[in-house]
Amino acid sequence: MTPAQISAGQEALESAHFQLDSAAERLGLDDGLRAMLATPRRSLTVAVPVRREDGSMDVVQGFRVQHNVSRGPAKGGIRFHPATDIHEVTALAMWMTWKCALVGIPYGGAKGGVAVDPAGYTTRELERLTRRYVNEILPLIGPDKDIPAPDVGTDEQTMAWIMDTYSVNAGYAVPGVVTGKPMPLGGSLGRAGATSRGVQIAALSALGRSPEGVTVAVQGFGKVGAGAAQYLADAGCKVVAVSDVTGAVYAPDGLDVAGLRAWVAESGQVRGYRDADALGLDELLELDVDLLVPAALEGAITEANAPRIRARLIVEGANGPTTPEADRVLAANGTTIVPDILANAGGVIVSYLEWVQNIQACSWSESQIERKLRDMMESAYGEVKSVAAERDLTLREAAHVIGVGRVAEAHRMRGLYP
Ligand code: NAD
Numbered sequence: 178m179t180p181a182q183i184s185a186g187q188e189a190l191e192s193a194h195f196q197l198d199s200a201a202e203r204l205g206l207d208d209g210l211r212a213m214l215a216t217p218r219r220s221l222t223v224a225v226p227v228r229r230e231d232g233s234m235d236v237v238q239g240f241r242v243q244h245n246v247s248r249g250p251a252k253g254g255i256r257f258h259p260a261t262d263i264h265e266v267t268a269l270a271m272w273m274t275w276k277c278a279l280v281g282i283p284y285g286g287a288k289g290g291v292a293v294d295p296a297g298y299t300t301r302e303l304e305r306l307t308r309r310y311v312n313e314i315l316p317l318i319g320p321d322k323d324i325p326a327p328d329v330g331t332d333e334q335t336m337a338w339i340m341d342t343y344s345v346n347a348g349y350a351v352p353g354v355v356t357g358k359p360m361p362l363g364g365s366l367g368r369a370g371a372t373s374r375g376v377q378i379a380a381l382s383a384l385g386r387s388p389e390g391v392t393v394a395v396q397g398f399g400k401v402g403a404g405a406a407q408y409l410a411d412a413g414c415k416v417v418a419v420s421d422v423t424g425a426v427y428a429p430d431g432l433d434v435a436g437l438r439a440w441v442a443e444s445g446q447v448r449g450y451r452d453a454d455a456l457g458l459d460e461l462l463e464l465d466v467d468l469l470v471p472a473a474l475e476g477a478i479t480e481a482n483a484p485r486i487r488a489r490l491i492v493e494g495a496n497g498p499t500t501p502e503a504d505r506v507l508a509a510n511g512t513t514i515v516p517d518i519l520a521n522a523g524g525v526i527v528s529y530l531e532w533v534q535n536i537q538a539c540s541w542s543e544s545q546i547e548r549k550l551r552d553m554m555e556s557a558y559g560e561v562k563s564v565a566a567e568r569d570l571t572l573r574e575a576a577h578v579i580g581v582g583r584v585a586e587a588h589r590m591r592g593l594y595p
Contacts, residue, residue, distance in 0.1 A: 188500070189475040193268040195501045200577035201335075203568070205584055213588060214581065217267055218285075219243040223313035225291060225417070227306045227472035230299055237306070238262075239316040240288040243323055244270035247587040250321055251287035252277060252525060254328030254357075255335070257303075258474075260319050269328075272496055273525070275580030280557045284527040287323050289314065295330045307335050311342040318343065320353035320536060323401040326528050327400065329474065333369070337362055353535035356528035366532035367546035368524075372494070373404025374547070378554040379515045379571015380405075380468060380492040381412060384552030389413040391467040396420050396489070397473030398447050401494045401521065403438055410434040414468070418461050419447055422473075425461040426453035462486060471498035478503045486512065493517040499567075502508040508571055518572035519561055520579060526553050 182189075194215060201211045225239045226448055229362045240263050243251040253273040256266070266288045274286030291310050292516065295303055317323050327336060337359045343354045352363030360366070367374070391414045398421040407418045415431040425448040426432065432453055440450045448455065461570035462469065465487045471477045472494030478486060480502035491507070492515040493499065499507070499514060507514060527550055534540050541549075 184262055184264060185260055185474075185476055186262040186268065189268035189497045190264040192475075192497055192501055193271045194231075194435060196272065196573070196577050197581060199574065201582040201585075203570075203574070203578050204582050204585060206581075207592050210585055210588060214245070214584060217242050217244045217270060218246055219317060220263065220267065221317060222263055223310070225306060225310045225313060226501055227298075227302060227309065229302060233583055237291055238294045239289070239291040239313060240266040241317050241323070242266045242270040242287060243317065244264060244286040244288075245274040246285035246327050247584055247591060248285055249283035250285065250328070251317075251323035251552075252284035252528065253287035253289065254326045254524075255289035255291070255331050255339075256328040257291050257293050257295045257330030257335075257587055259294040261292050264328045266290045268475070269496055270320060271540060273517055274584055275471070275577060276522050276525060279518055279561070279576055279580040280522045280584035282526065282553075282554055283526070284529065287325075288328070289325055290328075300334075303335070304338055307338045308342045311339050312346075315343070315346060318354060320351060320532070324353070324528070324532060326524070329399070331366065332400070334361045336364075353532050356531040357524075358531070363531070363535050365527055365534055365546060366541070366543040367550065368527045368531055369400075370404045370408070371527035371550060372401045372521050372524030373408055374550060375526065375554050376401065376472070376492055376494045377408035377412060378469060378523065378551055379520040379558060380409060380470070381492070382555060382558045383490055383492060383513060383515050384468070387413070390415055391468055392417050393410060393468045393470065394418040394461050394464045394466045394500075395470045395472055395494075396461055396477060397471065397495060398437075398441060399472070401524075402472030403434075403441065404468065405472055405479075406432075406434045407438065409468075409470075415482040417466060418456055418464055419475075420456070420458050421447045422462045424448035424513060425456035425458055426450045427456040427461070427464075428453040450527065468492065469497050473498070478507075483507050484510075486510075489513065491515070493520045504571070504573060514571065514573060515558075516576050519523075519557055519572065519576045522557065523550055523554060526550050
């Protein structure tokens, strides 16, 4: 494979390693500890055979990677996407480790994936696929070991099937094995919109001025992007453009986000929304807006398009949307980036709150959840901002120094067995 042919997953993993190396250098970590932090503790690839409706069988690949478990059980979403591979899942697991440490929740980092396009499967096929995948990774997961959650291409229903499959194997109900569940199965109030709410909190903190009239473009109109667009509009921002994989829509006077969400619920895509103009996917990223929220996949902002990005503030709803080369270009242009491990941490924060409710068999009100989420996001944002100012770092560099530093400290305190 020539360098030009490396997969998106390999590129994501290279970015993750670059960020770790830079933080390790700043923290003065020794080579052994660096190697420990660069290497996933457990990495499992499984074959997932699926019976199709016509009686034929597909066999797809599934993955679960536990990057680090020094601070607590592994935690991370499960992605259903055709391009997912072991490299991408490893990078996402590594980012989860730093994210949990950064926001101060007692988890390590994990991620899972199945290389499949969920749009090409019926609901019954997806249920069979999910259950079989869970069965294959069963030795790794559990409420004290590794707790999955939704990510790209998965949702509450997927989590319900995971909870059921695990519970049937255990012989009793185990709600704490998974987060992002439906409410009747032990889900938490506020979890569905938590990542988006966290993006809003991070964006408003970084804006440092009234959100009234601030123009916003959002890439990706899924669970994170649509909610972020809604919360930002609710706060007074003017969301002028959004995209999904099918296309982008643009309304310079501001989109009616609720109307657009209703259109997407009906049609399955943003394209064709009647109160807006069509826009190219790349054009959306380069719009002259105050705030850009990438909320789709990794590698959206690269060295190639970074010089054309005009937003002064980028708040990363997605994991890994900006490559290290693009980071350099944007920093030189004076663009502020609130990095993924901070900006999208609202999801894992409320996942943690859901898990605590599950294992304590209690439930908290929506306002309690919202308050805890806001406190944790604002406190993490404040820490990142002050480390960045003290050490003359970008917000991403500062966030990694804090996250990697806390995991390194946990390793030092635990020592090495045997
Ligand atoms: P999702 O599957 O609900 O939505 C993904 C959206 O991105 C869809 O609208 C899809 O059409 C769109 N998309 C894909 N490729 C695109 C492209 N090239 N251009 C424009 N849009 C494109 O997934 P999600 O849960 O919203 O996750 C989005 C991102 O947020 C991922 O990076 C994920 O890892 C990250 N994230 C998700 C959560 C969560 O709680 N769901 C938490 C933290 C981080």
